[in-house]
Amino acid sequence: MKKSLVTLIAMSAALAAGSALAFPDKAVTIVVPFSAGGPTDKVARDLAVALGAQLKQTVVVENVGGAGGTLGATKVAKAAPDGYTLLLYHIGMATSASLYRNLPFKATEDFEYLGMINEVPxxxxxxxxxxxxxxxxxxxxxxxxxxxxxxxxxxxxxxxxxxxxxxxxxxxxxxxxxxxxxxxxxxxxxxxxxxxxxxxxxxxxxxxxxxxxxxxxxxxxxxxxxxxxxxxxxxxxxxGLKGFNVAIWHGLYAPKGTPAAVTGKLNEALRAALKDADFIKKQEALGAVVVTDGRLAPAEHKKFVAAEIDKWGVAIKAAGQYAD
CATH class of the missing domain: 3.40.190.10 (Periplasmic binding protein-like II)
Structure with a gap:
């Protein structure tokens, strides 16, 4: 009995590893937590083309708007951790922690960070x-x-x-x-x-x-x-507003528990996509700056988001503007 259980566990692990190695063998969806036609949606649709070319799979954009982006983010946080459902979110990934008293996800705990995409003045x-x-x-x-x-x-x-x-x-x-x-x-x-x-x-x-x-x-x-x-x-x-510096950044995320082999492939594809000449041209035309620094690494991007949570928390609490 014990031997059969060990065998079953080993077979399950082998199947999971094989699935990760085959990733992606179907279309990947990027969830944008805002309505179509908005600035974040534009970034996502440009990235979908460049990312799809690297993954050699179709990358589709799904708009799930509402509640300041938190509905779409929650959907991805609760999605299957297989790499086929991703989240492209802006600075709201950091500010929602202070804006919403009853947030159904934790930005630094419920996602696998894939890397930062751009900064938009x-x-x-x-x-x-x-x-x-x-x-x-x-x-x-x-x-x-x-x-x-x-x-x-x-x-x-x-x-x-x-x-x-x-x-x-x-x-x-x-x-x-x-x-x-x-x-x-x-x-x-x-x-x-x-x-x-x-x-x-x-x-x-x-x-x-x-x-x-x-x-x-x-x-x-x-x-x-x-x-x-x-x-x-x-x-x-x-x-005259010395030090006034606001840039809205975008990052890419997967559900917590997505296999390392899959997140590794996604990060590699993201890095290559951000070097795509057409993607860079489209971003520059809109005043956006494509990220090329250490924040492309998941760990560095996560550290950056944690700092942003602290920074914006001070401003939001000072203004006293919250949602339920």
């Missing part, structure tokens, strides 16, 4: 009819309209919410926060003049800035950006 933009043409004029307008300014965001925990939160704290001017269910409706109302300002990722704002559909006031990086539509935009740091 933000842009401070306004409605086309806003009576300010540069950042200095914007500050004067904000001071003259305290209590009347509407600041849009794509929902609690969204990149635009976080950037807007820090901007309000930095300029020491309270604004009326207007949350939307996604970036698209927030941008629509900004274009239509229903709200005044939004701070959002360059991956979402560059087309609007290039088309002259919004007023652009500054970028949130420490250095000016080289993308054509952003080349003449000053940094908030250079405009």
């Amino acid at each position: 933000m842009t401070l933009i306004g409605r086309p009819t806003l009576p300010a043409s540069n950042y200095a004029e914007l500050v004067k307008w904000l001071e003259a309209n305290k209590g009347k300014v509407n600041l849009a965001n794509a929902g609690l925990g969204a990149a635009s919410h976080l950037c807007g939160l820090l901007f309000q704290q930095s300029v020491k001017i309270d604004m009326t926060t207007v949350p939307y269910k996604g970036t698209a409706p927030a941008m629509t109302d900004l274009l239509g003049g229903q709200v005044d300002l939004m701070c959002d990722q360059t991956t979402n704002t560059v087309p609007q800035i290039a088309g002259g559909k919004v007023k652009a006031f500054a970028v949130t990086s420490m250095q000016p950006l080289t993308a054509p539509a952003l080349a003449n935009l000053p940094t908030l740091d250079s405009q």
Whole structure:
């Protein structure tokens, strides 16, 4: 009996090892925890093409939006740990720990880290009819309209919410926060003049800035950006908000317990995909910077996320903005 049990365990281990070695033998799904058409979705769809070429398998994108990205993240955390269901999440991987009191997953415990993808600066933009043409004029307008300014965001925990939160704290001017269910409706109302300002990722704002559909006031990086539509935009740091530096990063994750042989293959494929010339070109055109440093390694990316959890926890708790 004991010998049969040992044999069974050995056979199961052999089958698992064989399955890992054969990975992937079917399509891989990347879950994006936001609606289609948003900035994170754009990154995922570009990556899916480059990653699929490396894995020699189809990589599909599934949008599972809701609750600031936590619904999609929870789905992946509870998925089979076989490498066929992955999560592409932005900075919400770190901020959700402070934003949500009853979060159904733990960012540093319930996932296998595969590596960081890119960093995306933000842009401070306004409605086309806003009576300010540069950042200095914007500050004067904000001071003259305290209590009347509407600041849009794509929902609690969204990149635009976080950037807007820090901007309000930095300029020491309270604004009326207007949350939307996604970036698209927030941008629509900004274009239509229903709200005044939004701070959002360059991956979402560059087309609007290039088309002259919004007023652009500054970028949130420490250095000016080289993308054509952003080349003449000053940094908030250079405009008086010293040290203001907000970049929304994206990372790739698998469910906890995914075999090391599988995560190793995924990390190797991710590293190669991030060197794909077409992927790099598409990211650069949107102002995003593809990661090439140590954060490509799972352990280093996890260490980075842990530090981000601490950093954003301070800002979120100071603002007192939570979800149930």
